[in-house]
Amino acid sequence: MVWFNNATLFRLTDAPDAIRLSEALAKRPFQPCGGLDWFSEGWVPPAGHLEAPVYAARGSLMVSMRREDKVLPASVIRDFVEMKVQEIEDKELRKVGRKEKLALKEQITDDLLPRAFTKSGCVSAFMSGSWLIADTSSAPRAEALVSKLREALPPFPAALPRTKIAPHTAMTDWLAAGVAPGGFELDEDAVLKDGSENGAEVRVRRIDLTSDEIRQHIATGKQVAKLGLIWNEKIRFQLTDTLQLKRIQFLDVLQDEASQASDDRESLFEATFILMSEELGELVEALVEVLGGLEESQASAPIPGPAKADEEIPWPM
Structure with a gap:
């Protein structure tokens, strides 16, 4: 379903072009985390029956960003480090120093990361008129979505709204x-x-x-x-x-x-x-x-024109 549960708001000062945006996001599709990656972010179609990363209808554009994170608790890393330290001290009859422990921690983390579980989630947003509305109550997730849009189609001017009355x-x-x-x-x-x-x-x-x-x-x-x-x-x-x-x-x-x-x-x-x-x-x-x-400062910003609802959004290559 497409009903939003939350809304984090951004004020737009320029309307993204539907075709340019779709082409830009298609170059940055979501890819699962690589072996040594802690997380991965990318664009996916806003719904299962769609193929393009941008959905356009009656002047509004919808996008969806997926993020995948590796789940590797610090306690697990600490346990493996302690086991390795104990093994070295028992075998070599010496004390493992702080620098060596840090090196072991880095090595063990690299060894465990490819085998770590992953968790993922999507943040969807739509752009209409002078607003971008993200379906999340998490400010960092909303900011991450806007940052990825800026990377894809700079400068993508969007700012949190400031009203005269708090x-x-x-x-x-x-x-x-x-x-x-x-x-x-x-x-x-x-x-x-x-x-x-x-x-x-x-x-x-x-x-x-x-x-x-x-x-x-x-x-x-x-x-x-x-x-x-x-x-x-x-x-x-x-x-x-x-x-x-x-x-x-x-x-x-x-x-x-x-x-x-x-x-x-x-x-x-x-x-x-x-x-x-x-x-x-x-x-x-x-x-x-x-x-x-x-x-x-925000009220005087130009109001962008609507995206063309009848434009054909190209499929990603």
Whole structure:
């Protein structure tokens, strides 16, 4: 499925060309880790039925980066080093020094690495208008995806958005007032933090956020770090003080609309992606608006034109 669960946002100042981007990413496909590699990153098709690394539909582009990491716990390396040190000391009747231990550790690591288990995962993202939205709640993973895009198609100007009103300030005000502005409404979960040295934290779930109990926490100086919101009765999510969207749920009205598009896999994927990208893009624009808009340096940036949805994306060679 193509429904995003999280959203880390980047502001684009130039629209990537669909064909150029696809050709660039096709030159950097994902390859499994080599013998002495600790990790590997590369581009894969955004869905199993696709072959190109870029999927284009109605002005939006979707990409997916796969990363594979070797799993070699430090404790395993330490055990092998200790065994080797003991073997040398017993056999040669001498003490193994620090430098020799470091050399042994490096040698043993190189010996074990080709046999290590691996773990892998994908981070998908779509670009639409002036936004890149990555399906991850991990800032380092999102930054890694943008860095790989820069490598493939430099300079690829993308930056974390900065709004005139800080998210924690706005969320605290909304909770104090018991209402959110625009098409947003308070949900039933929040995280409030005390800015003092003790760093007290309060997590609430399935509770009326307009209750006196919540207002009392705000009255004692706590600020909202995460807040559950519902947008236009279509999307439920948790907004963070770093302007990330977590635990995104596309409600039944959207999922039903997508499922009615077609029964075959290709058409369903296209309908779901178009609906998801357009609705999530509108949500982001509405969210930025209720946060006072972007700072002048970002608001004045040229808005890129949409990618051509009818362009044919070349298959990778």
